[in-house]
Amino acid sequence: QVQLVESGGGLVKAGGSLRLSCAASGFALSDYYMTWMRQAPGKGLEFVSYSTHDENIIYHAVSLKGRFTISRDNARNSLYLQMNSLAADDTATYYCARGSSRGQPPGYDSFDTWGRGTMVTVSS
Amino acid sequence: FELTQPPSVSVSPGQTASISCSGDQSAIKYVSWYQQKPGQSPVLVVKHHWKGPSGILERFSGSNSGNTATLTISGTQTLDEAVYYCQAWDSRTVVFGGGTKLTVL
Numbered sequence: 001q002v003q004l005v006e007s008g009g010g011l012v013k014a015g016g017s018l019r020l021s022c023a024a025s026g027f028a029l030s031d032y033y034m035t036w037m038r039q040a041p042g043k044g045l046e047f048v049s050y051s052t053h054d055e056n057i058i059y060h061a062v063s064l065k066g067r068f069t070i071s072r073d074n075a076r077n078s079l080y081l082q083m084n085s086l087a088a089d090d091t092a093t094y095y096c097a098r099g100s101s102r103g104q105p106p107g108y109d110s111f112d113t114w115g116r117g118t119m120v121t122v123s124s
Numbered sequence: 125f126e127l128t129q130p131p132s133v134s135v136s137p138g139q140t141a142s143i144s145c146s147g148d149q150s151a152i153k154y155v156s157w158y159q160q161k162p163g164q165s166p167v168l169v170v171k172h173h174w175k176g177p178s179g180i181l182e183r184f185s186g187s188n189s190g191n192t193a194t195l196t197i198s199g200t201q202t203l204d205e206a207v208y209y210c211q212a213w214d215s216r217t218v219v220f221g222g223g224t225k226l227t228v229l
Contacts, residue, residue, distance in 0.1 A: 047218035110156035
């Protein structure tokens with residue numbers, strides 16, 4: 001079945017880096033746009049980053065100020081999020097989610113499959 | 125832009141629940157809705173479709189009018205208790221509403 005599994009979260013000190021991974025199964029990553037979202041404890045959902053199937057279009061939340069980078073390895077069916085210069089307010093559960101299939105116009109996606117998330121805790 | 129949702133909505137079992145989401149009129153046409161239960165990941169319940177909102181789960185439907193999108197849950201059950209988020213796009217950014225806690229009592 002269609003599934004997304006995130007990994008790579010953990011406890012990191014402020015100023016440090018982490019790389020999150022999202023393993024996709026049950027579908028070909030190369031056929032879909034993908035995104036990272038996050039949710040701070042007790043808070044709502046927040047957009048982080050977005051990539052079309054071929055990485056030709058990539059969006060990042062402006063609030064991240066260029067600290068995070070989304071990438072993918074379609075051959076490995078995996079999505080990544082490189083996070084640098086982490087701060088306390090980056091503490092959250094990070095989810096990867098599947099967007100539209102390729103061929104659809106980017107920037108109008110619904111997200112029909114979400115992983116269970118990986119927790120990132122940044123200590124100050 | 126922002127998407128504005130009421131913080132909470134209450135409904136009796138078996139009744140119809142409605143949750144609103146207000147924002148930019150051009151973006152509201154493409155709103156999707158998600159359900160999130162405590163400790164779980166979000167689940168898509170109404171998908172934006174070029175022809176209009178499309179319910180993914182039975183009993184869930186969406187509609188748009190002007191600058192407001194509405195999620196409707198028919199025959200609400202206790203298992204529908206959750207936080208519901210609307211979602212749209214603003215240029216190159218995904219935007220979520222603040223979430224509405226649905227209580228069934």
